[in-house]
Amino acid sequence: NNIISVLVLMGFVGLYASTGGLRSVVSTDVVQFAIMMLAMAVYAGILLKQTGGPDGMVAGLIEQYGRERTGQMLSLRPHDGVLAFWMIIGMQWLFQVNSDGTGYLAQRTMACAGDRDARRAAEIFTILQILLRSLMWIPIALGLLLLHPPDSSMTSGTPSAAWIAERETLFAVGMNLYLPVGVRGLMVAAMLAALASTVDTHLNWGAGYITNDLYKPLRRFRQPGLSSDSADVWVARLSGLGILSIALALVTIVPSIQTAWTLTLLFGAGMGAVLLLRWLWERINVYSEFAAILISIIAAPVLLWYVDLEWQRMFYMAALSTGAVILSVLIPVGGSSHEALLSFYHRVRPAGFWQKSARQLRMDPEEPWRLFKSGLLRIVLVATALFSVLYAILTLLFPVPD
Template sequence: MLAYRPFFVTCGPARGSLRMDGTVLAPLDWLIIVALLGFSLLVGFLVKDQASEGGVEGFFTAGRKMKWWLLGTSIVATTFASDTPLAITGWIAQYGIAGNWFWWGGVLGSVAMTVFFARKWRTSGVVTDVELTELRYGGPAAALLRSVKAFINATLVNCIILGWVFAGMSKISESFMDWRWLLGSELYTALAAVYPDALLFGSFDNTLTIAVLLAVTLGYSALGGMRAVLITDLVQFTLAMAMSITLTVIAVSQLGGLASMWDTLATLYPSDGSATDMAGNPYLTHDRVAAFAPDFGEGVVGSLGIPFSAFVLTLGVMWWSNGIIDGSGYISQRLYTAENGGEAEKGALWYSVANFMLRSWPWAIAGVAALVIFPRADVDLAARQFTECLNDEQVCTAEMRQCLDNRYTCDIPEYALLYRDQGTLEQDGLAAMSVVAGAPAYQQVPVFREDRERGYPAMIRELLPAGLMGLMLASLMAAFMSTVSTHTNWGASYLANDFYARFVNRRASAKQLTRVSRVATVAIAVLAVVVASTIDNIGAMWELYGGMMAGLGLPHLMRWLWWRANAWTEIAGMVSGFSLALINYIAGQLDLLPAGQISLFPPFMASHAIHVICWISLIAAVASMLATMLTAPVDDSLLREFVRKTRPMGIWGKYAQGDFRPERNFVESLLYFVLAGTSIYAGMFGVGYALRLETATGLGLIALSLLGLVIVVRGMGRIDRVL
């Protein structure tokens, strides 16, 4: 049995001075958090009259008067969820900086959406992306397609995403929000006793935090609609970005600067792999942590966990075969709000630049710093000692008991990176304890395990003084609210515009539609809470969603690029993708698949979820093409009207002549796509090289990036100068 070792972190202020009667947060921290929540509600009240003008048009498109910097920042704010820095912190420990390739591949799809489709969404004049189906196709099939897609997006898609976001917020609030202290033990106990366990997000404290944030978010988004969402997104993103940079700067400064951080990382995780956990498994080496290129070696520590073929498919297929390739969803919802097509296009480009070149690097460096501030060997030792303490009271120290009794007053920093689970003493390398604990080595017992995602909130707790801690928590709450407000507003737009206004009451007044929109916003949030709290495996749900969306990638491209596409093109793709994804999901959940298979496809076809999604997209693409050729084309008058409004690129023949030709031809747009994508990747890696202290390479790439982006902006803006 290991002797107890005192735990400490050598950097950061003493937290004891920050506590107030046993809570982590100081009065100033609470004041800052309350101020943020109050500001958000105030915005909703200030713009509620404007949101009430124009029915669903005014409520969900903010009057279509927004500038590029506001709508683009709002898109970035939505993707800046509170769970994102936690996920990246976990990836850094498991895969190194190269783990960001899980989303870096999205550059291509984001740029394609910007160059080919952003302008078209604004000029289409629709309120939701599913409304476009009737504008493009017309007829009963299009009406059916519109209603089904609206239902899926408003319910399933929202619940998957919000479930992930709720889980991330739970990990953040866990170490800070002591509701028993805030409410008093009597009231806290009474509320906990009546709250249904089925709707808990980890713990009752976490659930109360999410409930308060959700109530505030619903308040301003239901009152002020999209206008309130855009304004609060701007403030929330500015605060969140500023504080993520602040935390990273403080963490690196406490380690003596970037050079010292990289040197210490090399000492803790040497290249020879000699640093191992208690079971002898090697940690990720420092050179793999710092690498930008992924490792695909089988069994190599730090490999992305996917075959090389799956990685190639991610960059070569998945970015365009996904249903959001044209901006469908909450991104297009922002593009509708633009003052004109040019503002929509510039806003989409700003989103691509900010999302990939700027946003992720503070988190990546913070993730590296967390590996130094909380060395993995120390956290593993803490997990072992706390597991021993749980199973044998005699080995517990007073400090360990304090942590187990009240995590808010725990003085062992590594405890913040642990979570309770069930395991066996033998499985967790504690077989010798069975003699002491009086239990067989194979018996299920409570154990502690490391969760590197918790390293991010742990650094907040350890490094930030009063005031800054409150600002940091407020920024993460702001990130949470910006994501939730978008998805509740987006989901409500389907219920109000694509169900009520389309099928229930086509003569509804603007006042009635605004009221329905507000009720729908609340209804979507309640549904999300109920469904999200029942999701056990987020990864499996994302694979389900990915498979469903894989059936819509090609149809969504075809509707903009080829006159022959019709409603059955999308219906065939949607039904194929949905059916295959659902069958795979159910078979996996019920353990109906043969040994060695992860899907209906045999192992030689699909050894990873990315393979499965790509096969679904291929099958759905074939189904879409067959449906297109076997059914009648869209009526000429509808096609002419669609081309008149959107002036799409691609193959439109007689429909795109004279004044109806696209503002920019396909070849020119393709050149801007290549240049913009290359520029963003150059800038993204340029920032990374600079932070890795390879200054010359970094600055050179950044300079090339800026030059390329200037050319793209000036070239794409030529349309507006001519018009």
């Protein structure tokens, strides 16, 4: 029973996440990630063997889909996917809830001993997450496309919900068909580990927000000078339990992975701009974030009901939320206190548009802009290097003959 399985797993994860805190979450995540990577490597190796190795896989794809289509599958710039590529780079990356790198990654890096350790941790995570994991996913995806090609009658037009559900389960179907018993168990454990890692991360992260950003300010307002670490711990534990209960309720409502992905993208499209700009522009304040959240809550149901195309929904949501953020900046409704803003700049020295704060602190007003340009250049160089290495290895493993 799926519901019972999810209840048991989430209950167990909630138990160690609430009792052990961030240390237990990070420690278990390392083990869970190692299990997942090992299982993915075995799965990819078995599918490669099943399809005759890299050369046999490419030959099979050419026979199944044709040389031109196979070339587009393995190309860095597929001819019919240029618009989609730029949509992902220009909109789906920027106008989504993870646009600033996510709060849970910030939480992990800020828990490091110092800046140097945090930078090393981020570098290792990026290589493992983007490069190594993708190298395992690619042969799995190609192998399943070869062994289980989509029905040609369903590839044109709007696919049905049943067809989408069938393709969504193909990864699990391949596990059942091609993995031997022991490896199949390892793969199931890896899937559970991936789910557990996601759940415990969000429980700990969400509980931290509720405790530090809601409960503590309210307590200081009502009872100034009162501090209780034990009360903070219990609030965090109860917050995690509340988040877990909401998640379990949503599991029974959301019909498919694609539906959940669509809802997440749509709500995130309204939050992405402000989440990124708050680090780069001193005029962004809490009212800007509230405006983006309010617009997302109001506009999402309307867009889901009246707009059919997903990219149009995201575009309208991004436009509405960006407009709300701009209005919150232009209209004098309050914001961060002057002292808090200067203290933040002095401690953090953020990049971007912080010239006014720098001048008031009698610091170099051009430093934030220089940091922004150098940081942006490093991002472009690292991203280009990572994807170039990934594509180079992909080309060596799966060359399409001329």
